[in-house]
Amino acid sequence: MDPFALIIFGITGNLSAIKLLPALYDLEEHGLLPEEVTIIGTARDAISREDFAKLFDNALHQENRHHQHPINPEVAKKLLSRISYMHGDLTDPKFYSKLKTELDQKQNSCPSCRNRIFYLATYPNLYQTIFSNLRATKLNNQDEGWSRLMIEKPIGHDLASAKELDKLLNQYFNEDQIYRLDHYLGKETLQNILTFRFGNCIFEPLINKEFVDHIQVTAAEDFGIGSRGGYYDETGHLKDVGQNHLLQMLAFSTMENPNEFSNVAITQKRIDILNALKADPKKLVLGQYDGYRSELHVKSNSQTNTFFAFRTEISNDRFRGVPIYVRGGKKMKQTATEISIVFKNRPNRLHLNLPSGEEPNVLIYRIQPNEAIVLKVLSKMPGLNTALEPSYMQFCYKHLSSDIFDPYLRLFYDAVSGDQTFFNDAEEIESEWSFIDRLSTGNHTAMPYKPGSWGPKEADKLIKADGREWLEPSMAFCNIR
Ligand code: BG6
Numbered sequence: 001m002d003p004f005a006l007i008i009f010g011i012t013g014n015l016s017a018i019k020l021l022p023a024l025y026d027l028e029e030h031g032l033l034p035e036e037v038t039i040i041g042t043a044r045d046a047i048s049r050e051d052f053a054k055l056f057d058n059a060l061h062q063e064n065r066h067h068q069h070p071i072n073p074e075v076a077k078k079l080l081s082r083i084s085y086m087h088g089d090l091t092d093p094k095f096y097s098k099l100k101t102e103l104d105q106k107q108n109s110c111p112s113c114r115n116r117i118f119y120l121a122t123y124p125n126l127y128q129t130i131f132s133n134l135r136a137t138k139l140n141n142q143d144e145g146w147s148r149l150m151i152e153k154p155i156g157h158d159l160a161s162a163k164e165l166d167k168l169l170n171q172y173f174n175e176d177q178i179y180r181l182d183h184y185l186g187k188e189t190l191q192n193i194l195t196f197r198f199g200n201c202i203f204e205p206l207i208n209k210e211f212v213d214h215i216q217v218t219a220a221e222d223f224g225i226g227s228r229g230g231y232y233d234e235t236g237h238l239k240d241v242g243q244n245h246l247l248q249m250l251a252f253s254t255m256e257n258p259n260e261f262s263n264v265a266i267t268q269k270r271i272d273i274l275n276a277l278k279a280d281p282k283k284l285v286l287g288q289y290d291g292y293r294s295e296l297h298v299k300s301n302s303q304t305n306t307f308f309a310f311r312t313e314i315s316n317d318r319f320r321g322v323p324i325y326v327r328g329g330k331k332m333k334q335t336a337t338e339i340s341i342v343f344k345n346r347p348n349r350l351h352l353n354l355p356s357g358e359e360p361n362v363l364i365y366r367i368q369p370n371e372a373i374v375l376k377v378l379s380k381m382p383g384l385n386t387a388l389e390p391s392y393m394q395f396c397y398k399h400l401s402s403d404i405f406d407p408y409l410r411l412f413y414d415a416v417s418g419d420q421t422f423f424n425d426a427e428e429i430e431s432e433w434s435f436i437d438r439l440s441t442g443n444h445t446a447m448p449y450k451p452g453s454w455g456p457k458e459a460d461k462l463i464k465a466d467g468r469e470w471l472e473p474s475m476a477f478c479n480i481r
Helices: 014-029 049-061 073-082 093-108 124-136 159-172 188-198 229-235 237-254 263-276 407-417 426-439 457-464
Strands: 005-009 038-043 083-087 116-120 147-152 178-181 212-220 284-289 307-312 324-329 336-343 362-368 372-380 388-396 446-449
Touching: 005 093, 014 049, 014 073, 014 407, 038 093, 049 073, 049 083, 073 083, 083 093, 093 124, 116 124, 124 159, 147 407, 159 426, 178 407, 178 426, 188 237, 188 362, 188 372, 212 237, 229 237, 237 263, 237 307, 237 324, 237 336, 237 362, 237 426, 263 426, 284 457, 307 457, 324 457, 446 457
Parallel strands: 005 038, 005 116, 038 083, 116 147, 147 178, 212 324, 284 446
Antiparallel strands: 212 336, 284 307, 307 324, 336 362, 362 372, 372 388
């Protein structure tokens, strides 16, 4: 990695604690941070160095689904020694002069360290003032090194606001400086879909309307919104994860071969899928789990959705007419994120008369847990008679789960390396929003569902109307960790 300075706006917030600090820890542990790195975390409150150290320590040791390996105190100490905390008001121009002085001082001794990444882990209403102050202090210019911006989803809350934000971003940064982050694009298991599909020859000829009956995309979480009620109640599940993570899962599993492994080629193929998605508001179901309105910072009469399910199709030659069912929800029966490609039955299939004989073959990309790519097939049960049993032909990671890099580590690494392949550009974000806006046109009431269920019964009706059923994610494969 080139030497660089990372400036995190909002280092005391939830995103930093859960994602950014653990990712920096992992980079440090893997020896991936250059010796000359400068990290400045900013936030409003004036806290002492000791209090910042406590905050840092809590962030690394708190319960974290995605960061469960032991913390090496020496690594943590080294990382902490490289992070300075700077408090201040992000709307005050003096803050940026102070930031510039600090950066200049740190970087005077290292002219090759004039690369800068600004990470926005703060409220969107501060973006405008941050950008104009960065420009006023020339902190965003690239005269002596590169200058990049990392910005989290959601980018806007609909197509119009996303366009406005993109316009704003482009007033201050060129597209090749902007790293719009959807952490699903950094998931090892999602990226592996590209290799599985296009780096092999076997399955790709089968992934089309001739062989595929339908596709299901599921991202189910068995937990609720925790302490994020303030953000979540304004956003809802469809916009929190549907507009971004689930559409990306769909794009990776259905896009055409990019023919070369480059940012432009891969991004364009994802965009082609997003633009070809049919949006039918009558095929959208929203839900809200019982008890949601009593969650912290949630309005007592909230109509916000914590679940969605929709049916779509891709209007292109490969998939025209193949139904795609997408669902995501909080407080569901189990946590599982996967894409299932369900194959058609062939008329001359042998054993159609036997129990299970009609069970379809299913190709499953399991994003988490039990990360895998598996093919559900029927096999003969050992014995004198012919009886069938469903089995999984499985690709499991032979590596320990701690060897699978966290998406934030990877995306930091990519941003420092100047690789935008697994980031969204403006056009892609706008295509996502265009679909979600069209899909959610009109009034949709969030139907109640019981925590620990698979969502409201209306979601079952949605798929049953086509004579199909939601697949229950199986844990019967790659159960090796
Ligand atoms: C975030 C959403 O972007 O993604 C959360 O804001 C969601 O609500 C999370 O839980 C899911 O990410 P992962 O990596 O845990 O599947």
